[in-house]
Amino acid sequence: MKNNDKKIEFHKRIPLETIPNTFFAIFRNKRRSLAMLSGIVLSMTLLSGIILYNAELKQNNYESMVKNYPYEVDFSIQGSNSSYENLATLSAAIENDDRTLDATIIGRSSADVFSIDPKNSSEFLYGGFRTYFVDEDYFTESIGETLLSMDFKGNANLSGQSVIVSEGLLNEFSLKIGDKLHTLNFSEWVWDEEAEESYNEVGTLANLTIVGSYKPSFPDDLIGFGNPIDGNNIYLSLDLLTESNMTDINQILIEEGSLHVMVKIDVTKFSVGDPATFNKELNLFINQISRDIEGFDTYGNNLIGGTIMFFQVISVLITILYIVLAIPVILLSLYLLNFGLEMSLEERRRLIAIKKVQGASGKQIFSELKNEIFLTLLVGSVLGYILGIISAWIISSIAGFMQIQLSANSNFFDYLRFDSTAFFLPFCLVSLILIIVTFKKGKRFINQEVTEGVSRREIKKQKFFKRHKLDIVFFIISLSGLVLVAIDLLNLQVQIPIGINILIYITTPFLFWIGGSSVGSRIVKWLPLKLEGVFLRLPMFKDVKNVIKSGLKRRGDIERLAVIIIMTLSIASLATIQGNTDETLAQRKIEWEIGADWQVNFESAGDYYETIQNISGFDDSIAISQTSVQTYSSEFAISAIDNLKELENIENGNPIALWQKDTFNKFTPKKALQALKDNPKGIFVYPDVLFELDVQVGDSIDISFPGIDSSEITVTDITILGIVNELPGGISGTTFISKELFLQVLAQSLNQSSDYFANSNLNGTRYLVRTTDGASISQEKISEIQLELDTNTTGIKTHRSFQDELGDINTTKQGYGITGLLSLNFIISLIAALVSAFSFSAILMERRKHEFAILRSIGAKKRHIYKMALGENALMMLTASVWGIFIGIGVSYLFNGVFEFISIIMNLFTGGSVVVGRTVIVPGLELLLISAVTFIGMLLATMLSVKSAANQDLSLATKVV
Structure with missing residues (x-):
């Protein structure tokens, strides 16, 4: 009667009553839930972390790019209304806009300084020098901050007969701060075939005191109006244009419309992280200012728009390449998710069969199954997204491969926000996999015969990929990529069509990784059988060697765990090798560029x-x-x-x-x-x-x-x-x-x-x-030499210290780029290896409880069970670890061309060049440590997992259902 009552209750159960049962089912079998939860959390962490990290990368790059521009917009007055009074009115109106940080008047004409008499010498020194006439407050507001940040020396007070020049001009004329420029002659180019002179003098200034200097560092003409922080520039006060000798050049500035109001925007009032929107907002700002100014025609110019759109193209390309580099670890997380879900469902196979005996319908069973998976999905997604935020925060603080330097600028709360793309895109992908696997596997278990469902082992058909030996085919094909690598390393002059070369370098890394991982699972089953004779001669396995030998021959559930181990270790190896390569490349480039101390x-x-x-x-x-x-x-x-x-x-x-x-x-x-x-x-x-x-x-x-x-x-x-x-x-x-x-x-x-x-x-x-x-050499000595070269040595144009710049690359924040992504991959892969080893070995040990109980009942002791589990798994895991490192090294060489391409793209944007080859650095000691930590971690996971199986109640465990 009681059984019948239970049967009736089962059929009458309402949906709300299933929620407590769902929680009970989850906590009753923690190993099963952990297997599924770990895959969800790792997948969400990785995918959301990459999206958040990439968004932060672009946001910081845009902001720093705008910040490094002294001004983003300029305005000029067209026609006869161009005057200083009207420009001042325009500047004041612009400054009243809350989107403006600073606005100032600046002038530069085609009439530049053509000759300089630095110290009242008998002859002039000739050469074209760009001249800027600026307001006296130019260097005291936001616009001048960029120039003042470039190794500025002296003071920025341009009142009276003062002048600020570049260090290059000081060195060229053997001048120093405090010296006077005796004469500056301003000349305008005139095309006249009959004239003996090609320049007409249009202005002269005398007895100017050098009050400051700067060291330029930006490429020339980065900004449309002319970059005022590069080259041998000369800064003078606008007031000097009122002197009698400057009448002509003053008139030229007005007639040519070369007097501009330069504007520094408040980036917090613009969508800096979205280049297309940012450009539209800048153009809107320009048009609104032009519309609101009455009395004269104004013309505004977006100086940063072209650079932003260029960066957008580069940014999209870099994002695609980042995703390409992240594909292995993304596939790993999805594979781990799929494996965890399948094993979790297989653990429920017996429970499904038992509920069918109790009278539950397939719809009711499937409803409970969906509830458990849905609840696990929600919990795992939230945890994964939070960990994704943490990972993006940490990786953005990388100062080198796995060198985290959290600082006051790395505020975690700046990352603590909800990004719909970073949450819902991974959530939808994970949900899709859960739905497909749940419907496929769950329906099959529900439709199984009861006798088949309660059996402790299920005969599995080999997957299509392995059944048709596609993994072996992929692995063999990918060896062509390693042949190209060998040709390159040996400097062999072999001509290969560029199309075939590119195709091989694009496809073979993935073929080698996927095919090699699957082939590795075959090796993990085959090699231990070949080495068992040597392995089982170890004294510690003497009393259980026959049991271990039998276990090695019939173990079929280790293959997919071996694939995960190989995948994770190969990714960790790839990240470690390319991380060290990236750091070495940075130093090699400085060594090559400077060439000596x-x-x-x-x-x-x-x-x-x-x-x-x-x-x-x-x-x-x-x-x-x-x-x-x-x-x-x-x-x-x-x-x-x-x-x-x-x-x-x-x-x-x-x-x-x-x-x-x-x-x-x-x-x-x-x-x-x-x-x-x-x-x-x-x-x-x-x-x-x-x-x-x-x-x-x-x-x-x-x-x-x-x-x-x-x-x-x-x-x-x-x-x-x-x-x-x-x-x-x-x-x-x-x-x-x-x-x-x-x-x-x-x-x-x-x-x-x-x-x-x-x-x-x-x-x-x-x-x-x-x-x-x-x-x-000490930093103090470096500074002394730099000072002597800058002030006491004539004829020097530039100089560079290797140790000084080496210190800069070792301390400068390097997280935004390849290094940060590699660090993220490394962390995720190692966590995946340890978590998967623990959760899945726990399930595998749970399945063997009946087998262990029988061995205990015929006289085996607990230590024999531990030895048996350790002996069966140790050789397999060791084989998987070694093969995983090998695959990682191979993929590192095959992927090196992709990393080099990314470096070229990033250098293209920053104006650099890549000449020194990206030589792969294989850090043997680090790889050995990674392999050892992973191997020991997996063995500990096995020992912890077998503990409950060794301590079980024999009377219950040996009972046959």
Whole structure:
């Protein structure tokens, strides 16, 4: 009667009454719920984290881009109404708009400073210098802040006869702050074929005191009106235009409409994170200002619009590439979700069969199943989104691969917001997978016969992917990508059509990862059987080796767990390898660009060895000399250093230049310099020369160059010794010859004998300098040398310290970009490995409770159960760990081209260049530690999971249903 009552109650149960049962079902089997919940949480965390991180990336990039512009909008008055009074009225009206931070009048005409008499010398120094006439408050408000942030020295008070110039102008004329410019002559270009002069003088200023200087760092003409923070600019007060000698240039400024009101906007009042909307809002702002000003016609110009749209194109491309790089970890999370759901449903198979015996209909059972999954989905999605916010916050604070530097600027509450895209897009994707798997698997279990449903093991048909051996096919095809990698590493000259090359590099990383992971699961089953003889001879497994041997042969449920282990470790390896590669590349680029402890560039070529030697802290130097020559119809640059001197330095372990191992193909720097010593008429060419000239290493070529009397001079039988990729000091796209050959070319070009300069030094504008303290130089010493170069040394154009800039890249926030994404992938993959190992091994151990109970009943002790579980899983997990690291290394090499492409795109936006190759760095110790931590973590998960199985009630566990 009681059973019948229960049956009736089951049929009469109303929907609200199922909620407590759903909670009870979830907490009654925590392992099953954890398996499904872990997949949902990891999927939501990863997907929402990437979306939030990318949104933060774009937001910060847009804001910093706008912030770095001194002004985003300019206005001018058209026609005869252009006057200072009207401009002042316009400026005041603009400043009253709450969207404006600052507005100021600035003027620049085609009449620039053409000649300067710096110290009342007998002759003028000629050259075009851009001049800006600005309000006296220019540097005290928001617009001038950008300039003042660029190593500004002195003060910004432009009252009276004051002037602010760039450091380049100070160095060129050997001036310093406090000195006077005796005369500035303003001239306007005039096209007159009959006139002897091409410039007409339109203004003169005298006795100007230099009150400040700045060091420009932005590309020229970034802004449409002309970037006022680059080049040899001169800043003067607008009041100087009222002087009698400036009447003409004053009139020119008014007539040409070259007086502008420059506007700095308040970015908080604009949609800076959305470039299209931002541009529309800027244009709306311009038109509203132009409409509201009455009495004269105004014309506004959006100075930042083109740059924003260009950034939008680059940003979209970078986002796509980020997603491509995140595909492995996204697939991993979805695979983990699918595996967890399937195992959770399989755990319910017996319960479904029992409820069918109790009289429950398929609709009722499926309703409870959906309730449990829906509740788990909601909880997992909320947890996953919160963790996604945390991950985006942490990853945005990355200062290097897995180097988190949380600062006052990294406020967590700035990230604590609801982003509909970051929540609903992952939620919909996860829900779709849950619906598909639940309907497919759940319906099948409900429709099973009761006897089949209560059986403890289900015979599974092999998946389509493995059944047709597609994983093996993918793995074999992907090996073609590794062949290309090997060709590149060995510097083999093999011509492959670019279309095929691109296709291989795009497809093979994913084929290798997916195919390799699946092939790895086959190996995880096969290899332990081959190694069991050696493994089971270990003393600790002596008393259970027969049981372990049997278990190794019949284990079928380990394959999918092996796939997860391989996937996670391969992703962790990929992130670790490329993270280290990215950091190494940043340092390699600085090493290549600077080329030594210090790089000093002079305004003109000359012999500056003594000048450098006299600077305290400098030890020795070499000049880089360059010229151009011609072979057949191809013209190319040639470079030389004092190769004999540098060879001796290398042999003594104290080189001047920072040589890199891939500077030459198949030659170390020492061997290359030795080759030039043995064969002074030798040459190292960059790779394109071999193809253009249709020659090979070992062939001889002739080079020609014009003489002083325009005659053509030829040097014959120059032997191609090898290939040079780049030279220290930022020199690329050049051939490399000995000092002896270079001086011979120089002498013959001047119609002198070949040995005319035999005992001379190489001259140049670029000098590579070795400091006395080397890598141990202090920041104080660096500052002292910089001050001496800036103030007491004439003729220097620019200079760079390697140790100073190395410190900058080590401390500068690097999270926005590849490094942050790699760190995110690394964290998620390792968490996935440990969580999946615990949750799924717990379910696997739960399934074997009956088997363990039988072994206990025939005399096995608890320690035997532990040994058996450890022995069966250890060899399999070790195999999976090793294979996962191998797949990660392979994918790292295959994906290297994608990372390099991303670097090129990002450098394109920032105005840089990528010349130094992205050499893959495989950190063996770190990979070993990752593998060890994962392996030990999985073994601990196994031991914790088997604990409950070993401690179960034998009378209940051995009962046959």
